[in-house]
Amino acid sequence: MNAESENPDTEINEYMRGLGRAARAAGRELAASDGGARNAALYAIAARLRGEREALRTANEVDLAAGRANGLDAALLDRLTLSDARIESMATGLEQIAALPDPVGAVGHLDPMPSGIRVGRMRVPLGVVGIIYESRPNVTADAAALCLKSGNACVLRGGSEALHSNRAIADCIAAGLAEAGLPETAVQVVGTTDRAAVGALITLDAFIDVLVPRGGKGLIERIMRDATVPMIKHLHGVCHCFVDADADPDMAEQVVINAKTQRYGTCNTLETLLVDAGIAPTLLPRLKAAFDGHGVELRGCELSRAIVDGMTAAQAEDWDAEYLAPILSVAVVDGIDAAINHIDRHSSRHTEAIVTNHYARAQRFLREVDSSSVMVNASTRFADGFEYGLGAEIGISTDKLHARGPVGLEGLTTQKYIVLGDGHIRG
Amino acid sequence: MNAESENPDTEINEYMRGLGRAARAAGRELAASDGGARNAALYAIAARLRGEREALRTANEVDLAAGRANGLDAALLDRLTLSDARIESMATGLEQIAALPDPVGAVGHLDPMPSGIRVGRMRVPLGVVGIIYESRPNVTADAAALCLKSGNACVLRGGSEALHSNRAIADCIAAGLAEAGLPETAVQVVGTTDRAAVGALITLDAFIDVLVPRGGKGLIERIMRDATVPMIKHLHGVCHCFVDADADPDMAEQVVINAKTQRYGTCNTLETLLVDAGIAPTLLPRLKAAFDGHGVELRGCELSRAIVDGMTAAQAEDWDAEYLAPILSVAVVDGIDAAINHIDRHSSRHTEAIVTNHYARAQRFLREVDSSSVMVNASTRFADGFEYGLGAEIGISTDKLHARGPVGLEGLTTQKYIVLGDGHIRG
Known part of the structure; x- marks a missing residue:
């Protein structure tokens, strides 16, 4: 010039x-x-x-x-x-x-x-x-x-x-x-x-x-x-995992821990965990212990804090946060409708997963969650062009037109x- | 209100x-x-x-x-x-x-x-x-x-x-x-x-x-x-038909007349005719007579006007015009490269057709013309969701992303x- x-x-x-x-x-x-x-x-x-x-x-x-x-x-x-x-x-x-x-x-x-x-x-x-x-x-x-x-x-x-x-x-x-x-x-x-x-x-x-x-x-x-x-374009990733009442607790722990801790700085990392009220009393204590082992800070809703000690109180902005860090927001929800509603309000429409062994709820989640990747019993970290067999990836689109998800x-x-x-x- | x-x-x-x-x-x-x-x-x-x-x-x-x-x-x-x-x-x-x-x-x-x-x-x-x-x-x-x-x-x-x-x-x-x-x-x-x-x-x-x-x-x-x-979106339709040197003259006349005259006001109507110099001397006179019968005004380049009397002289803006009327611009071109170059400069990338019996040139036209519909030996008027078997049409897209052509x-x-x-x- x-x-x-x-x-x-x-x-x-x-x-x-x-x-x-x-x-x-x-x-x-x-x-x-x-x-x-x-x-x-x-x-x-x-x-x-x-x-x-x-x-x-x-x-x-x-x-x-x-x-x-x-x-x-x-x-x-x-x-x-x-x-x-x-x-x-x-x-x-x-x-x-x-x-x-x-x-x-x-x-x-x-x-x-x-x-x-x-x-x-x-x-x-x-x-x-x-x-x-x-x-x-x-x-x-x-x-x-x-x-x-x-x-x-x-x-x-x-x-x-x-x-x-x-x-x-x-x-x-x-x-x-x-x-x-x-x-x-x-x-x-x-x-x-x-x-x-x-x-x-x-x-x-x-x-x-x-x-x-x-x-x-x-x-x-x-x-x-x-x-x-x-x-x-890819704007941001506020990814959710919903652990259904009929989830296998071991599988739930394995998937949720991997989705949050395998890498903290990626767009497909878990940022908000939703746990069905039916499984929260048994699942949250063990998840808390496991996350403590990884040094992950949990920011919980009132219901989850009533079940487990040692969570920070989540603020309104936590539900929309892309932490890209060892922080996870946690909400106890009343069934799949509440989970889908929460996702609809707060997700960046990148990737959401359900952990469940309930056939009909798995199908509903796949069909009704409006995100570029929707998963059953798998870590959100799989949302990636190479993992999806594309052979290469120019990016991940959070738009709906032309290209959606890994491109x-x-x-x-x-x-x-x-x-x-x-x-x-x-x- | x-x-x-x-x-x-x-x-x-x-x-x-x-x-x-x-x-x-x-x-x-x-x-x-x-x-x-x-x-x-x-x-x-x-x-x-x-x-x-x-x-x-x-x-x-x-x-x-x-x-x-x-x-x-x-x-x-x-x-x-x-x-x-x-x-x-x-x-x-x-x-x-x-x-x-x-x-x-x-x-x-x-x-x-x-x-x-x-x-x-x-x-x-x-x-x-x-x-x-x-x-x-x-x-x-x-x-x-x-x-x-x-x-x-x-x-x-x-x-x-x-x-x-x-x-x-x-x-x-x-x-x-x-x-x-x-x-x-x-x-x-x-x-x-x-x-x-x-x-x-x-x-x-x-x-x-x-x-x-x-x-x-x-x-x-x-x-x-x-x-x-x-x-x-659909912006406009400046559609071209290129009659190759190896076209069947009867087929060329039939396709070109239909593309221009079957309806004047539609976006897939022919607006510019390109004729290979090798066939222009035999084809242009009969096309002129046929278009006269339909009351279509021809606006020709110098070469085409040297071959046939009675064409208006095309002005620079005619090559980009969407007439939506009984007017057609006509250019004599020197081979398929010149035709594709003309289309590349002036087309609205809606629909273009070639009339030819030459295998390799048909394939090149299909491959190299960058428009939402590219046709061989068919009237541009076919660019339509119903004619393409879509069963319904919300519109025709002249964009390249997401949806292209009849939608x-x-x-x-x-x-x-x-x-x-x-x-x-x-x-």
Whole structure:
């Protein structure tokens, strides 16, 4: 960017329009390309990443030095680091994505109509995907690979603190694309730390078909407010588990402890436990003991605190909290209707589970709970593209339109109608 | 509305929030209802419409009288009219929608994963659908039926000039819902002509899951600008037909004439004809003669005007025009690449067709043209939910996300993941 510009906003907009225009043109070429060529590019990029390990680490060291100088905390510096193991893991990830079935071009069925035409739907790329993410540079390779595999061009805007690392990865991507005979412009990495680039990207509706923001709630809310490009987004995860009166107590303990403690910082971690009043007196004391062993603070409703000592009193805001920490809110509820009502009021519609051996209540929960994943007798931690067999995951959508729940390659495609005739006309 | 209110905007917002809240609650009941109950409601509403024919015509006469007094033109008055035949057609339409397969509850497959959980996707209603439409009161019954069949509640905002007719239809709908034991509030007809109601409806994201605007480009553009609720929308149709060098001339004439002249005012009507330079000298003269017979004005590029006399000179804006009239723009192009490039620049991505007997070019056109419907040797007029076997159509989407092309009941649903375990936890 030219620092002498009189109107930097216009300049950044022009820069971003340039990236978008080039991505749009490359997207048309990609959409017409064979899956074999796109796989060849992914393997070539993986080889480049391995071959350019030194260059990647050198570029990454520039980012790390700046990060240390700017006082980034240890966790952020760790996420920013490209170790040899992480470079190898990026390369392996690309090869795994290459090995997945081609999501593009399939026609499920072609049905004859009374008029004589045959009608089907062909799965095709969306076109150009815009991805906005934060500090981890490995997302650059991962997101580019998912877009390429699904036949999409992309514009990637990573965290400012990872700019040199992202550029070095982008060089490997461009070289791999060229080696496979695909346009280098199919993956555009935004090469400026100017924050106005995000504002420009999310309003580039002429050139970008969908945005996939990957980041915290603050980033997503900002994009929701300002974007004119449609989005596949994940806002937050306030996940519930309801332990029904007819649950097996051992299973309930196992599932609930896993859902809360297997990892604290993920969107599919349990945040609120609902326990049927019929099982609460036997179940809550043992759960309290088990959670104590994990150092998890329980914040209980009045009924649960009357059953077990040592819970903090839950406040109104606890029922809507995404703690991402060793804290769990606990409510005793009067049956499945009360549980579903509580979930309907407080859930972020991400993932909810029931633990029960009661057939009809399991079916009701599956049918009536309006969340992207609904589970019976399984930990909420399973809500994940890899666990669901998608082979890859661009994110988890808490929206209802287009893609809901874990989003794999299919979410980066759309279907168009194809009609085959033999000179058919409408009467 | 209370005319004495000091702040009518707040009041209309409150009124609309009330409709939204009631629809949201009814939507939860509908989502839990059986398909049989929803079908019973549709049959009961059809019976009510037939039984209340006199009341419907009386209410409609109030709208017609006001329309005549306000100087509505003949075409608009005709669209507003509820004749006995139209009432019968509404009732029959409801019965046809009831007879379609239930789009709710299906689980395509349930796949075992390496962890032991079984994962599937269940088709479920979106929740609450907001529909904004113009003068035709029969849309009230039609839209309500599509929403009910797919398990959604809805908020319907029809044209102000049809308010009394829409209210009378709404009474029949409420009575039919009650008869089937479903909540009368599942179909909310906006009972005010206040124009601020539209602005309130399109920003009710807490209560409305998707908007389906049905109307002209002006209405859609206004909603695109201001809506915070996501939309399934149809902007406009600039449809192309490319006659390839290897087309059968008889078939080309038949398809092109049908695509342009079978109806002039529909979104899938042909607006631009592209003719390969190799066939233009033989084809254009006979097409000109045929179009003359239909009174269609041809606006040609220089090359086409050099071949045939009597074409108007096309201006730059003709290549982007949706005429909806007996006018067709005509360009001679140099091969399929030039045709696809022209379409890429000027199409509204609605429907495009190729006429050819060349296998590879037919395949390229199907694959590379990025429109919601792409056809080989068939009239663009087939781009229609009924012709595609959807059984019903809520609209045609020119968007790529969620629903693309003709939208039937499936477009009013989403899929959630369901996970069945037996106490499974993540390791």
